[in-house]
Amino acid sequence: MKFLDALLGRSKPAQPKLDALFGVTGAAIGLEAAAGMKPTGQAAVCFKPASGQGFAAASEELKGLLDLAVAEAGSKLEVTDDRYGYRWIVITDPEMEDLVTSVHLVNSTLEQYGFGPQLLCSVFGFKDDHGQRFHLVYLYKRGTFYPFAPLDGERRDNELELRVKASLGGDLPVEPELARWFGLWGIPLG
Amino acid sequence: MVGTMFLLGLLYVVFVAVLIAILKSWLLIVLIAGGFLFFQYFFSDRLALTAMRAHEVSPEQAPELHQMVDRLCALADMPKPKVAIADSDIPNAFATGRNQQHAVVCVTTGIMRRLSAPELEAVLSHELSHVAHRDVAVMTIASFLGILAGFVVRSSIYAGAWGGGGWGRSNDRDNNAGAVILLVVLASAVVYALSFLLTRLLSRYRELSADRSGAILIGRPSLLASALVKITGDMGRIPTRDLRAAEPLNAFFFAPALAPGFSFSTLFATHPPLERRLEQLERLETQLGRPA
Numbered sequence: 001m002k003f004l005d006a007l008l009g010r011s012k013p014a015q016p017k018l019d020a021l022f023g024v025t026g027a028a029i030g031l032e033a034a035a036g037m038k039p040t041g042q043a044a045v046c047f048k049p050a051s052g053q054g055f056a057a058a059s060e061e062l063k064g065l066l067d068l069a070v071a072e073a074g075s076k077l078e079v080t081d082d083r084y085g086y087r088w089i090v091i092t093d094p095e096m097e098d099l100v101t102s103v104h105l106v107n108s109t110l111e112q113y114g115f116g117p118q119l120l121c122s123v124f125g126f127k128d129d130h131g132q133r134f135h136l137v138y139l140y141k142r143g144t145f146y147p148f149a150p151l152d153g154e155r156r157d158n159e160l161e162l163r164v165k166a167s168l169g170g171d172l173p174v175e176p177e178l179a180r181w182f183g184l185w186g187i188p189l190g
Numbered sequence: 191m192v193g194t195m196f197l198l199g200l201l202y203v204v205f206v207a208v209l210i211a212i213l214k215s216w217l218l219i220v221l222i223a224g225g226f227l228f229f230q231y232f233f234s235d236r237l238a239l240t241a242m243r244a245h246e247v248s249p250e251q252a253p254e255l256h257q258m259v260d261r262l263c264a265l266a267d268m269p270k271p272k273v274a275i276a277d278s279d280i281p282n283a284f285a286t287g288r289n290q291q292h293a294v295v296c297v298t299t300g301i302m303r304r305l306s307a308p309e310l311e312a313v314l315s316h317e318l319s320h321v322a323h324r325d326v327a328v329m330t331i332a333s334f335l336g337i338l339a340g341f342v343v344r345s346s347i348y349a350g351a352w353g354g355g356g357w358g359r360s361n362d363r364d365n366n367a368g369a370v371i372l373l374v375v376l377a378s379a380v381v382y383a384l385s386f387l388l389t390r391l392l393s394r395y396r397e398l399s400a401d402r403s404g405a406i407l408i409g410r411p412s413l414l415a416s417a418l419v420k421i422t423g424d425m426g427r428i429p430t431r432d433l434r435a436a437e438p439l440n441a442f443f444f445a446p447a448l449a450p451g452f453s454f455s456t457l458f459a460t461h462p463p464l465e466r467r468l469e470q471l472e473r474l475e476t477q478l479g480r481p482a
Contacts (some may be wrong), residue, residue, distance in 0.1 A: 048265060050409030050478055084257060085308050118409050120265055141267030154253050179270060183249065184262040 016111060016119045016140030020173060021104045024124055024136065024145075027171040028096050035167040036129035041094045042189045045106045046120040049087050058113045066106055075102040082186045086120060090188055099124075107140075123148075125189040126164075134160055135187060136172075145173035154185055231330045235272075235287040235294045242284070244276035255302075258311050259295065259318070262292050266315075266407055268322055271295045281305070281421045285317040286326055293321040305417055312413040316404035323403075325396050394462045401467055402474065409478065411471040418471075422464050439475045 031037040049055060063079065066089070070077045075093035082088060089106055093099040103122050110119060118180070124136040132156070134149035147164035149157035165174055175181060234478075241246070263270045271293035275360070281301040287293035295317045298369055302310060304357040322325075406410035 048409055051412055051475065055409075055478070084261060085311065086261065113403075117406070120261060120264070139264055139267075141264065154249075177269070181262075182264055182270070183257065184261075185253070185257055 009011060016107070017143040018104060018107050018111065018115050018140065020143050020145070021107065021138060022100060023120065024103075024138075024173050025097050025100050027136075027145075027168060028124075028126075030169070030171045031126065031164070031167055034169075035163065037126050037134075037164065037167065039096050039099070040125035040127055040133070040190070041092060041096075041099065042125040043091050043093075043099050043103045044123045044187065044189055045089045045091070045103060045110070046086050046123065046184075047110060047115060048085070048118045048120060049081075050115070050118055053117075058115075062109060062113060066109060069105055069109075070102045073098045073102050073105075075099065077102075077106075080188045084186070088188050123183070123184070123187055123189065128160060128163075132157065132160060133189075135189065136164075137182075137184060139175060139180070141184070142175060142180065143173060144180075145172045146175040146181040147150065148181065148184055149183065150183070150187070154183070156183060196300065199384050227333070228331060231288055231327070232325050234330070235292055238284065238286040238295060239274055239276075241297065242276040242296065242298075245276040246272050246274045246294070252375060254307070255297070255310075258307075258314055262315050262318055262407065266318060266322060269320065271318070271321055275299060275302075279303075283313050283317050285320040287321070288330075289324060290321055295321065301421065304420060308408075308410070308413050309417040309420065312404065312408055312410070313417050315402050315407045316414060318353065319400040319403040319407070320396075323396065323399060327398070328396070328430065329393060331387070332392055333385070393460045397461050398467065398470055401470060403473055405474050406478075411474040415468050415471040415475075418464060418467060 005131065012112040028039050032039075049059070061178045067077055070091065073093065074095070075091050075098055078092075080088050091106065092097060093102060103124075107119065107122060110116070119140050121140065122138040124135060124138075125133065127133045132149065134147050136145055137148050138145050145168070146163045147163075147168075149160040151157050170176055245256070252273065252275065255275075259270060259273055269290050271287065271290070272295070274294050274296040276296055276298045278298045279300040280298055280305045282295040283295070283301055285293060285295050294315060297310070297313070301313065305313065401414060405414045408414075
């Protein structure tokens with residue numbers, strides 16, 4: 001079938017894999033114990049809004065639904081658009097376990113509404129023992145994580161990123177291809 | 191452009207046919223012709239970049255462009271291609287490279303100046319779809335098959351005429367030789383003409399495919415449509431000389447650069463007509479607009 005698809009120029013939109021998200025709770029404990037890296041209590045879900053009436057109606061409904069569900073877990077929710085035309089749902093919750101549950105909930109709800117192919121990534125905020133911030137990025141389509149440590153002027157702290165990778169060990173599936181550790185500038189996390 | 195390319199290809203085939211008639215070893219010729227296409231296939235990325243005078247840019251040189259490509263690749267789950275910019279005022283974009291690992295996506299400075307960021311992103315997702323569909327490989331193989339088909343016809347006529355005239359009737363042989371060469375050339379020309387049309391048909395089909403998956407990837411078909419309208423509208427206003435200079439590369443382009451006044455038949459076009467592309471995007475827009 002793959003050959004036929006190639007011949008006919010068909011490609012199916014990649015569907016997200018959400019289950020690995022729950023591994024973040026354990027990984028956060030590991031990171032703190034091994035390297036003193038703490039979660040900031042913030043996470044975000046990033047997706048590309050589609051056009052049309054269907055999406056507009058669904059996103060209204062979705063927002064209400066998410067507000068309710070997330071409030072139940074005691075999390076706060078905020079929506080912002082970035083300059084690349086992507087939408088971020090920022091979730092704040094001091095409890096790591098609740099935060100991860102809320103992120104998963106937002107993702108699975110988006111998926112249920114048919115926006116699975118539009119999901120870009122989920123991001124968890126962390127800081128290392130010196131207060132330097134970094135993000136743990138989850139690539140849905142790959143089912144893998146990678147650390148992203150932005151510095152001023154769109155540079156990245158590669159040393160810190162590799163340190164995080166080493167500290168993560170086998171807790172999470174880390175993206176093996178370094179070329180796929182995309183820079184994500186303008187993440188709306190504090 | 192179409193006429194020139196057709197004639198060039200015809201010349202190539204006729205030349206090979208004459209060579210076969212003279213050398214009488216079509217295996218050798220197939221090797222040479224195959225080598226030619228092989229070269230084209232393996233160096234497609236460098237060939238196209240050099241021809242367009244484009245250069246690869248690093249994330250530091252073009253951060254916005256790279257970020258757009260980064261995110262689209264993460265959305266589509268594909269490896270990131272190289273990113274290049276061509277210093278040309280013709281608003282266009284192309285993708286090349288034989289597979290995803292050697293792919294290059296190139297935009298001109300002209301297109302970056304004319305399109306808004308979301309429209310540029312739509313164009314990039316169209317080009318990334320070409321990469322994902324492996325269009326350079328498919329088109330190279332398709333054109334090779336056409337040429338190969340010509341070879342088969344030639345060699346069978348050749349063998350048939352030779353064999354029929356054989357068995358001790360050596361006088362007929364000399365008389366036949368001229369006729370055989372003529373027949374060989376005629377048949378191969380016909381086969382080539384047919385395969386040329388079919389390759390063009392395939393190219394147009396794949397453009398529509400790339401439009402479709404590109405639009406689905408960004409979730410907003412109307413953006414791709416408005417980019418198309420803007421580019422093709424702008425095409426008419428650009429000096430003719432620039433356009434002609436870029437014509438031989440049309441097959442790789444987002445929207446073909448055609449010199450005004452050149453009447454081209456849709457039969458020969460590498461890209462579907464604008465109306466056909468817009469119509470498809472409009473249909474997609476309505477589909478996506480339906481409540482989930």
